[in-house]
Amino acid sequence: MKKLTVLLIIVMSAFTIHAQTALPKFTVSPAEIDALTENVSIVFDVTGSAVEGLTDVYIWAWAPGLNPSESLLDYDQGTPNWGSISQNAKLEAVAGSPNKFKLSLPKTVTRNGVQVTFNNMAELFGVADAPGKIKEIGFLLRSQDGSKQTPGDLKTKITLLPLEFTPAYFRTFPAKVSNRDVVTAYLNLSLIESGEDQKLRIADKITASVTLLTANNTTILTVDKIVTRYTPEKEYAFTFLPEMVGTLPTGVSLSDVANCRIVFSGVVYDQAGGNTTVNSKPFEFGFQQYE
Numbered sequence: 001m002k003k004l005t006v007l008l009i010i011v012m013s014a015f016t017i018h019a020q021t022a023l024p025k026f027t028v029s030p031a032e033i034d035a036l037t038e039n040v041s042i043v044f045d046v047t048g049s050a051v052e053g054l055t056d057v058y059i060w061a062w063a064p065g066l067n068p069s070e071s072l073l074d075y076d077q078g079t080p081n082w083g084s085i086s087q088n089a090k091l092e093a094v095a096g097s098p099n100k101f102k103l104s105l106p107k108t109v110t111r112n113g114v115q116v117t118f119n120n121m122a123e124l125f126g127v128a129d130a131p132g133k134i135k136e137i138g139f140l141l142r143s144q145d146g147s148k149q150t151p152g153d154l155k156t157k158i159t160l161l162p163l164e165f166t167p168a169y170f171r172t173f174p175a176k177v178s179n180r181d182v183v184t185a186y187l188n189l190s191l192i193e194s195g196e197d198q199k200l201r202i203a204d205k206i207t208a209s210v211t212l213l214t215a216n217n218t219t220i221l222t223v224d225k226i227v228t229r230y231t232p233e234k235e236y237a238f239t240f241l242p243e244m245v246g247t248l249p250t251g252v253s254l255s256d257v258a259n260c261r262i263v264f265s266g267v268v269y270d271q272a273g274g275n276t277t278v279n280s281k282p283f284e285f286g287f288q289q290y291e
Contacts, residue, residue, distance in 0.1 A: 203266025
């Protein structure tokens with residue numbers, strides 16, 4: 001009997017330790033956000049975590065590098081205080097899912113007697129005038145009194161897309177796109193890579209080809225000789241909508257389009273008056289799946 005009791009104590013202790021260290025699962029929608037993205041929803045699944053079973057779950061969130069670093073939901077005035085978290089930090093329960101809670105923006109709360117609406121992460125952390133300061137957001141979930149909490153120290157965090165423009169040999173805007181989004185592709189020949197044909201630097205009449213592919217990289221269609229424009233940032237660019245770039249083959253729909261390949265081409269002239277077409281390497285990216 002004593003051995004059984006000891007075994008039960010060991011099992012219960014292990015379960016308790018696991019619950020204290022288990023991380024909550026979470027889903028951000030849209031999947032990729034920056035500090036200025038609006039209409040953001042974060043759903044937390046606390047199953048198996050230290051806050052499972054609580055009716056009221058609070059979020060303590062912070063952005064490294066800020067001072068104070070905590071979100072404006074965590075305190076009403078003055079400075080953040082772990083022992084007296086604001087009611088504004090209480091997450092909304094998800095109907096029909098007792099272990100799920102959510103934070104949605106825009107969110108309207110009352111701080112220090114004044115009604116305030118937070119539309120995005122920059123506003124939520126009080127840096128709407130300098131949103132580029134936020135690179136990532138760490139958070140933990142807790143009870144109101146803090147006696148129960150999920151692990152901190154950036155064990156759970158959300159990494160934001162950068163707001164500052166970063167020059168690149170090839171890029172798209174937006175950085176992450178679905179097959180239903182308008183896409184702009186850019187080529188910066190001043191940043192051409194060493195393995196490329198350096199004749200591209202002096203090429204003329206830069207055009208592009210777009211190839212749409214399935215998830216297993218089977219070609220659906222290719223459209224060549226798309227005219228580019230030269231931008232003030234000294235990039236060659238063109239804009240396209242996947243569903244309008246060309247006519248999809250019979251039996252193929254936009255839902256089959258999963259990946260994209262882009263190749264830039266230019267014309268190089270020689271002293272004899274002839275010309276040669278020079279191609280860039282293929283740039284490939286996958287389309288994001290958004291609900």
